Amino acid sequence: AQSVAQPEDQVNVAEGNPLTVKCTYSVSGNPYLFWYVQYPNRGLQFLLKYITGDNLVKGSYGFEAEFNKSQTSFHLKKPSALVSDSALYFCAVRDDAGAGSYQLTFGKGTKLSVIP
Amino acid sequence: GAGVSQSPRYKVAKRGQDVALRCDPISGHVSLFWYQQALGQGPEFLTYFQNEAQLDKSGLPSDRFFAERPEGSVSTLKIQRTQQEDSAVYLCASSLVTGGFFNEQFFGPGTRLTVL
Numbered sequence: 001a002q003s004v005a006q007p008e009d010q011v012n013v014a015e016g017n018p019l020t021v022k023c024t025y026s027v028s029g030n031p032y033l034f035w036y037v038q039y040p041n042r043g044l045q046f047l048l049k050y051i052t053g054d055n056l057v058k059g060s061y062g063f064e065a066e067f068n069k070s071q072t073s074f075h076l077k078k079p080s081a082l083v084s085d086s087a088l089y090f091c092a093v094r095d096d097a098g099a100g101s102y103q104l105t106f107g108k109g110t111k112l113s114v115i116p
Numbered sequence: 117g118a119g120v121s122q123s124p125r126y127k128v129a130k131r132g133q134d135v136a137l138r139c140d141p142i143s144g145h146v147s148l149f150w151y152q153q154a155l156g157q158g159p160e161f162l163t164y165f166q167n168e169a170q171l172d173k174s175g176l177p178s179d180r181f182f183a184e185r186p187e188g189s190v191s192t193l194k195i196q197r198t199q200q201e202d203s204a205v206y207l208c209a210s211s212l213v214t215g216g217f218f219n220e221q222f223f224g225p226g227t228r229l230t231v232l
Binding site for chain 1: 119120147149156157158159160161164171172174175207209220221222223224225226
């Protein structure tokens with residue numbers, strides 16, 4: 001079974017400060033990990049993914065995420081937050097050992113508020 | 117090009133009514149997914165199509181839920197005899213390749229269903 005946890009319902013950060021949105025996962029095999037962002041009344045937008053290779057993944061809008069296998073984490077980071085980054089962020093995982101299963105499992109989401 | 121579109125954007129139904137939700141994926145996308153997103157939660161997988169074949173329907177919550185994609189493009193999610201617990205946002209996503217295991221999914225804006 002695959003699962004993902006986002007331990008923080010909300011993260012507040014001042015504009016210009018670095019931000020981190022946390023995600024941990026559980027899989028039987030190897031994880032495929034994704035971050036999506038959701039703005040009000042809009043669908044989810046893809047930010048970045050980890051499949052294999054470098055543990056530091058760079059994505060859209062200056063976001064990056066670090067895959068840590070020993071800690072089963074995939075935290076989303078950005079060096080300098082913008083007010084426009086305020087949105088709902090979802091971490092998602094698929095287990096490569098889940099043969100025949102096409103399910104992508106999402107966390108509950110973390111609301112990021114960047115304060116001017 | 118055009119993204120994933122869904123219609124209607126909002127649907128209000130009386131308990132017991134049948135509803136049909138439409139998804140137009142990105143042209144040429146093989147994979148199509150339906151998700152249910154309850155208020156304050158992350159999306160939950162409902163079903164997956166590869167072209168016209170429904171390969172995974174394990175997430176459909178009951179036999180009142182039915183999905184089809186007869187020509188491998190447009191998909192319809194039908195809910196019969198709607199109940200209040202069906203109230204949620206229904207998201208459709210498409211992906212270019214088969215299974216979309218490690219490819220990002222492109223999401224539509226969703227249909228917000230309210231059952232009175």
